[in-house]
Amino acid sequence: MATPEQVEHPELRELIAAAHTLMRAGRATDAVRTLANAYLLLLSLKPELLDQAVATMSGRTVPLAMRWPALGANLDVDAVLAKQPRIVFARDRFALSEAMTYYEFTLETSIAAGA
Amino acid sequence: MKFGLFYELQTPKPYDGDSWDPDAERRVFHEMLEQVELADQLGFDYVFEVEHHFLEEYSHSSAPELMMAALSQRTKQIRLGHGIVLTPPPYNHPARVAERIATLDILSNGRVEFGTGESASEMELGGFGVDRGLKKSMWEEATREIANMLASEPYPGFDGEFFSMPARNVVPKPLQKPHPPMWVAASRRETTMVAARFGLASLGFGFETPEELGERATEYYRLLREESMPIGHALNPGLAVLNTFMMGKTDDEAIRRSAGGPGFFSYSLGYYYTPATGDTHPPGGRNLYRAYRDASPEQAAQESVERRGFLSEAEIRKGEPEDEVERALYRAARSGNAIGSTKRLRKTLKQYENQHLDVMVFVAQAGDRRHEHIMESIDQFGRELLPEFHERHESVHRTWRAKQLRGLEFPINSSI
Numbered sequence: 001m002a003t004p005e006q007v008e009h010p011e012l013r014e015l016i017a018a019a020h021t022l023m024r025a026g027r028a029t030d031a032v033r034t035l036a037n038a039y040l041l042l043l044s045l046k047p048e049l050l051d052q053a054v055a056t057m058s059g060r061t062v063p064l065a066m067r068w069p070a071l072g073a074n075l076d077v078d079a080v081l082a083k084q085p086r087i088v089f090a091r092d093r094f095a096l097s098e099a100m101t102y103y104e105f106t107l108e109t110s111i112a113a114g115a
Numbered sequence: 116m117k118f119g120l121f122y123e124l125q126t127p128k129p130y131d132g133d134s135w136d137p138d139a140e141r142r143v144f145h146e147m148l149e150q151v152e153l154a155d156q157l158g159f160d161y162v163f164e165v166e167h168h169f170l171e172e173y174s175h176s177s178a179p180e181l182m183m184a185a186l187s188q189r190t191k192q193i194r195l196g197h198g199i200v201l202t203p204p205p206y207n208h209p210a211r212v213a214e215r216i217a218t219l220d221i222l223s224n225g226r227v228e229f230g231t232g233e234s235a236s237e238m239e240l241g242g243f244g245v246d247r248g249l250k251k252s253m254w255e256e257a258t259r260e261i262a263n264m265l266a267s268e269p270y271p272g273f274d275g276e277f278f279s280m281p282a283r284n285v286v287p288k289p290l291q292k293p294h295p296p297m298w299v300a301a302s303r304r305e306t307t308m309v310a311a312r313f314g315l316a317s318l319g320f321g322f323e324t325p326e327e328l329g330e331r332a333t334e335y336y337r338l339l340r341e342e343s344m345p346i347g348h349a350l351n352p353g354l355a356v357l358n359t360f361m362m363g364k365t366d367d368e369a370i371r372r373s374a375g376g377p378g379f380f381s382y383s384l385g386y387y388y389t390p391a392t393g394d395t396h397p398p399g400g401r402n403l404y405r406a407y408r409d410a411s412p413e414q415a416a417q418e419s420v421e422r423r424g425f426l427s428e429a430e431i432r433k434g435e436p437e438d439e440v441e442r443a444l445y446r447a448a449r450s451g452n453a454i455g456s457t458k459r460l461r462k463t464l465k466q467y468e469n470q471h472l473d474v475m476v477f478v479a480q481a482g483d484r485r486h487e488h489i490m491e492s493i494d495q496f497g498r499e500l501l502p503e504f505h506e507r508h509e510s511v512h513r514t515w516r517a518k519q520l521r522g523l524e525f526p527i528n529s530s531i
Contacts, residue, residue, distance in 0.1 A: 001334055024342065069305070072248050093276070095252040096344070097309050104305040 002104075006111050012041050016107055023099045029092070031099040035106045036073045036087040042106070043085045046113045050083055069105055071098045116468045116504050116512065117531060119161030119476040120154055120493070121198060121357055122147055122182075123174040127379060127404035127482060140175055146486040148185060150479070153490060155190035157497025158505065160530075162186065163198025163230065163318065163476055166206075169238045171396075172403040173383035180215045187223035194530050195223050198318055198476075199230035199300045202261065203253035204278040205243045206234070212257075213264035213285050220289035227289065228530065230318055231258045232300035236387045237394040253277045255346070258297075262347035265294035293348035296529050298355075307331050307354070311338035314345035314525060316353030318476070323356050329470035336519040349528035352520055353473040358453040360477030361484065362492040366455040372488040373454050375407070379482030382407040404483070453477055457499045464500070468507065471515055473531045 004020060007013040015038035022031035043049055043065055052064040065085060068075045072090045079086045126143050128135055136142075151162045164182055167174035176182070183195045200212055220227040233254040234240060240247055256275050264270045269284035289295055298316040301307045310317035317335065319328075332354055339352055359377040363369035383403050387393040452463045453475070467475055477496075479489045520527065 001337060024344075026344075070248065071251055074248075090248055093252075095255045097251050097255045097313070100309045100312055101251070101305045104308045108304075 002107050002111055004107065007107070007115060009041075009045055009110075009115050012038055012045065012110060012115055015041065016103070016110065019099075019103055019106070023096070023103055026096065028096045028099040029094045032073050032094040032102055033089075035099070035102040036089075038110070039068055039075075039102075039106050040085060040087060042110050042113065042115050045115050047083070049109075049113060050080060050085065067105075067109075069101055071101060073102065116464070116472055116508055117160040117474045118496075118501060118504065119163055119194075119196065119355070119474055120151060120159060120480075121476045121478045122162065122164045122176060122480055123167065123380075123478075124164075124176040124182075125173060125380065125383070125481050126175045127172050127383075128402045130402075130405050130408060133402060142486075143175065143480070144182070146489075147182065147480060148189060150486070150489055150493060151186055151193065152189050154493050154497065155193040157493065158501055159193055159493070159497065161194045161196050161228065161474060161476065163196035163228070165198055166201050167234075167236075167239065168206075169242050169398070170236065170383075170387050171399070171401075173387055180219060183219055183227075184222060187219060187226070192226075194226050194228050195219065196228035196298070197230040199232035199298065201234050201239075202231045202257040203233055203243075203245050203250050204257050205245045205253075206239075209257045209261045209278060210264060210280060210283070210285055213261045214287070216261070216295060217265060217285075217287045217289040220291055220295055221287055225290035225295075227291065227295040228298060229295045230298040230300065231261075231315075235302075237390065238387055238396060241394075249277070258299075259346050262294055262297065265289055266292075266348040291528060293526070293528070296349075296351035296353075297347045298351065298353075304331060307335055308338055311335045312342050312344055314339065314343050314347060314350035314352070316351045316355065316473075316529070316531070319354065319356045321356075322358065325466035325470045325472075328354070328356055328467060328472055332471045340519070340521075340523060343523065343525060345525055349526040350523065351529045351531075352516070352527065353529060353531045355474035355476050356467065356472055357476050357478055359481065360453040360479045360492065360496075361488065362454075362460065362495045363456060366459055369455045369459075369492075372484070372492070374483050374485075376481035376484040377454075377478075379404060379407050380478065457495065460496070460500060461503075464504065468504065468512075471512065473512075473516070 004013050004017040007016055015034055019031045019034040049065045050063050053061040054064050063080050065080055066075055072094060074088050074090055076086050076088050124143055126139055164179040165174055165176050166179050168177050179197060186195055201207060216227060216229050233250040256277050260273050264285040269282055272280055272282035298318045299310045300320055301310055301317040302320045307317040335354055361369050361373040363372055386403060453460060
């Protein structure tokens with residue numbers, strides 16, 4: 001059972017917990033923006049996520065960090081390769097299902113990375 | 116644990132030809148009707164059929180509502196599952212989906228399971244002009260409104276981001292109230308958790324292991340209890356997992372009969388969902404079955420026979436890709452959890468039962484498998500294993516489910 005309390009870094013934990021509250025309140029867009037900040041913080045805390053490579057279905061390898069879902073708050077691959085990760089927002093509004101997806105991913109990844 | 120069959124209506128081209136036998140699609144479609152009719156007589160609980168478009172050989176199931184309508188007249192008790200309907204509006208206008216679901220529910224005397232999803236292949240997204248980055252938002256908006264159309268009289272109308280319509284009374288209304296049980300296709304763990312929060316059953320396409328399933332079941336039911344914000348008017352708590360299926364008197368016979376089913380299933384799925392191949396597929400211009408046999412001899416049927424057995428769980432995991440979708444493809448071709456003798460299936464399926472899986476869905480029709488072997492497998496499973504699993508579903512699993520659902524304040528409509 002993954003919960004924000006399992007995240008060790010206080011600021012990261014706070015961001016993820018805040019995103020959870022926003023999501024539960026139906027504020028999906030705010031939750032996604034908060035989770036984007038949380039993920040960028042995670043990448044700064046655990047830069048090895050930018051180095052470790054995984055194979056994609058196209059046969060290429062990309063940094064592990066690129067597994068962040070591309071649902072409109074998209075991680076810029078060139079920026080990741082340059083070790084200067086940034087998230088580009090392709091639109092202004094997000095749905096609850098997208099916030100839920102980003103939340104689960106960020107929480108699981110943070111805990112798995114030991115952040 | 117309950118059991119279902121899963122259909123893509125795979126129609127591989129002949130190895131030595133560039134097009135199908137003129138009778139190929141008729142044969143595959145009518146074989147499915149026969150298989151489900153037999154499963155219905157033996158007490159199988161569900162049939163799920165996909166909606167896919169333009170995925171030649173991999174899936175010719177582009178009008179599942181018509182197959183379901185045919186099945187509604189040839190079966191008596193089996194639940195008729197859309198596994199799934201593509202709900203982004205460019206595929207299907209939400210009102211048309213509501214009308215079809217309700218009509219099928221009436222024709223089948225209330226046996227519809229309404230699975231929903233968004234699709235992922237470029238062949239389909241590009242074919243219908245669906246923006247990949249918006250498909251999840253589209254799914255959510257349309258799925259919520261379809262539930263409203265099914266349950267509201269009249270439907271008050273909607274002005275949304277992806278579709279709008281004025282107030283109308285969407286008729287007919289389904290027999291099941293407020294609407295048939297709702298599902299969502301889940302290839303990734305995150306989507307299973309979306310399902311929990313939205314009160315949907317999760318139709319897991321990840322070929323999850325029993326251990327993974329156990330973790331997901333615990334978390335799914337916790338989220339359902341603590342964080343439900345239903346997308347529909349009633350919850351449908353449930354977790355289903357897919358597994359490739361073939362039986363025989365011995366494990367060897369089952370492996371031999373399984374032939375190139377799982378291998379082709381995985382190969383052709385991977386082909387369409389991999390951008391490097393799927394995005395550049397020349398319509399009508401490839402023979403995927405031949406490519407599979409020639410390019411992937413290790414996946415071909417003969418290999419499974421020569422292997423003389425199944426890969427162990429540890430062997431399967433050794434080379435597993437990290438990405439969840441790639442891992443599902445890898446497992447689809449290799450895992451033998453539901454391939455074998457009665458003794459073997461009893462043992463492997465019990466592992467899922469012990470982890471509180473609600474529904475196991477079998478992929479039987481795949482690749483070059485033979486209809487008569489599928490029929491015999493359905494018969495063998497229905498006679499030799501289904502009754503004992505059903506008995507424990509009633510005597511053990513229902514009690515466990517009742518505990519998980521205690522305290523939920525929303526109405527439930529579930530066939531599990």
